[in-house]
Amino acid sequence: MNVNFSVDGIDVAAVLTLPENSSAQPTPAVLTGPGFAGVKEMLIPAYSHDFARHGIASLVFDYPGFGASAGTPRQHVDPAQQLRTFRAALDLLSHDPRIDPDRIGVWGTSMSGGHALIVGATDSRIKAVAAIIPFIHLTPTSNVRLLPTLVSDKLCRLAGRPGLTIPVAGHPGELAAMNSDGAYAWAQEMAADAPRYRNQVTVASLPRMLRWSTAKAAGRIEVPVLAVLAESDTITPPDRVRAALRDVDQVQYLTYPESHFELFTVHGPAVRSETVKWLSAQLL
Secondary structure, three states, X not given: OEEEEEEOOEEEEEEEEOOOOOOOOXXXXXXXXXXXXXXXXXXXXXXXXXXXXXXXXXXXXXXXXXXXXXXXOOOOOXXXXXXXXXXXXXXXXHOOOOEEEEEEEEEEEOHHHHHHHHHHHHOOOEEEEEEEOOOOOOOOOOOHHHHHHHHHHHHHHHOOXXXXXXXXXXXXXXXXXXXXXXXXXXXXXXXOOOOOOOOOEEOOHXXXXXXXXXHHHHOOOXXXXXXXXXXXXXXXXXXXXXXXXXXXOXXXXXXXXXXXXXXXXXXXXXXXXXXXXXXXXXXX
8 A cells, every 4th residue: 555754844655565464463564665776666566565475564665856755856865864764664664553563674675775774773663684785885986987977967066057867777888876787687677667767866876875884883783684695796795794794693694696686686586585584584
């Protein structure tokens, strides 16, 4: 069912999926948001369906400026605002009488996997975290090829003109936020079921990403964590995830030999099955 909530005065569009055989008793629940510049119709519905089959409710939302949510500028990634969206979604779930507030988990992929780590570390309402190839941080040399575009965007905005955008996903060698690990092919495949998806992101999003890190918070997590990693991942390298979680006591690692997007394609069903099974074991 479609639901809405507010973040920073912006209307956020969400979907709440309840278990197929809901009882009179409050049900456990999980929440998530899309990965980098994605929308809620990409990848996530299959997870929500499987969680429902296991007796767990799911809440998924579009970030402000993306998909069916309101907000301007469009296609602008603001990590801090996205994290506030997670917290507002958690408020919605924890106050819903159909949901057991003591059995709520969070999961996410890539960018949202990083958000899941922070929420799991900083909000006691979260009882388990599943982070699939989670974002930890970028290096100062990341996307150095984009420097001229960053300068042009800054000059445009200083002159009062609209900022520039670039593709979210491109082929290797193309100017895009992501152009490795099969990013373009995956985005095209997922977009088939997501008419509101736009392969576009503001250039102003990129400096925000460069300054954003989930490492400090991830090291403080005290609830069980499932970390699903791709050993050849160049977008969210597995060594960064292991380093961020090295002081966390309750971590289970699930690894695959391939790269970032192959965990959603070749290994997609297996990753989904293991993630749903693990979170179900923590919450049921």
